[in-house]
Amino acid sequence: RKEVEQDPGPFNVPEGATVAFNCTYSNSASQSFFWYRQDCRKEPKLLMSVYSSGNEDGRFTAQLNRASQYISLLIRDSKLSDSATYLCVVISMDSNYQLIWGAGTKLIIKP
Amino acid sequence: EPEVTQTPSHQVTQMGQEVILRCVPISNHLYFYWYRQILGQKVEFLVSFYNNEISEKSEIFDDQFSVERPDGSNFTLKIRSTKLEDSAMYFCASSEAEQFNSPLHFGNGTRLTVT
Numbered sequence: 602r603k604e605v606e607q608d609p610g611p612f613n614v615p616e617g618a619t620v621a622f623n624c625t626y627s628n629s630a631s632q633s634f635f636w637y638r639q640d641c642r643k644e645p646k647l648l649m650s651v652y653s654s655g656n657e658d659g660r661f662t663a664q665l666n667r668a669s670q671y672i673s674l675l676i677r678d679s680k681l682s683d684s685a686t687y688l689c690v691v692i693s694m695d696s697n698y699q700l701i702w703g704a705g706t707k708l709i710i711k712p
Numbered sequence: 713e714p715e716v717t718q719t720p721s722h723q724v725t726q727m728g729q730e731v732i733l734r735c736v737p738i739s740n741h742l743y744f745y746w747y748r749q750i751l752g753q754k755v756e757f758l759v760s761f762y763n764n765e766i767s768e769k770s771e772i773f774d775d776q777f778s779v780e781r782p783d784g785s786n787f788t789l790k791i792r793s794t795k796l797e798d799s800a801m802y803f804c805a806s807s808e809a810e811q812f813n814s815p816l817h818f819g820n821g822t823r824l825t826v827t
Contacts, residue, residue: 635815644803644818645755688755699768700816704754 604628605691607703614679615711621675622706624689633692634672636663638685639705645688648674676708684710714738718804718819725794725826733789733822735804744787745805745816746779748772755803761787794826 606625614620626634634651649656651663651672662675676683689703717736725731737744746758759769759779766779776798778790787806791798801823805816 642801642823644801644821646818647815650815699757699760699770702755702757 604701605689605703607687607689607706609704609706611707611709613709613711616679616681618679619675619677620679620708621673622687622708623671623673624691624703624706625669625671626689626691626701627670628691628693628701629667629670631670631691631693634663634665635690635692635700636661636672636674637688637690639688640685648687679708679710681710681712684708714740714817716804716806716817716819718802718822720822721820722823723825725824727796727826728793730790730792731794731824733791733802733804733824735787735789735819736785737787737804737806738817739785741806741808741817743767743807743810743814744779744781745807746789747803747805747818748800749803749821750800758789791824794824796826799824799826 604627612620636648637645638648639645649658649663651665653665655664660677664673686705686707688705691701719734723731744761747755748758749755757770759773760767761779776792780788801821803821804819807814807816
């Protein structure tokens with residue numbers, strides 16, 4: 602089983618809709634979780650950290666479910682500019698605190 | 713906002729040649745990293761660097777690769793005797809503290825094409 606798994610998509614979503622996707626991780630000792638956004642052929646950019654209590658930043662909400670070992674990202678009122686690949690990143694002590702990257706979920710927002 | 717800068721943005725080299733990819737991390741950051749991403753594939757960790765020495769490296773980071781911080785600002789990745797499969801985007805990143813405590817800031821990347 603891969604350490605970090607994501608549905609590659611693409612998710613084709615109309616502008617203004619709400620979209621959510623998950624990321625599962627295999628290592629129960631994972632400690633830190635992040636969502637990065639990557640535009641085509643550009644560098645990954647931190648979107649948000651994921652806290653145990655869940656966190657919200659504008660239209661974006663991230664949640665952590667430790668029991669089921671997944672994190673989620675919810676995007677409300679999606680914009681055309683949200684089109685990107687969303688990368689899940691997990692850090693655990695077992696991996697010497699290296700970032701373990703998911704392969705990403707591609708999101709396409711259509712007008 | 714301070715940025716990580718990388719040069720060149722695109723490097724084309726012939727197989728067997730040596731290349732040096734350059735990075736200027738954010739000035740108050742202490743931890744430095746190189747990642748690569750082969751087109752269409754996931755981001756892969758190469759190496760982390762702290763206190764003027766390698767702290768972690770992946771299986772990818774073999775004897776062909778080396779890193780150096782030659783002065784107080786630059787952080788370089790050298791690839792000796794490049795192979796076709798080294799063609800990828802190479803991202804430099806830096807962070808204030810260890811990566812589980814502090815987010816990574818990435819540079820724009822250098823696209824390396826080995827022909």
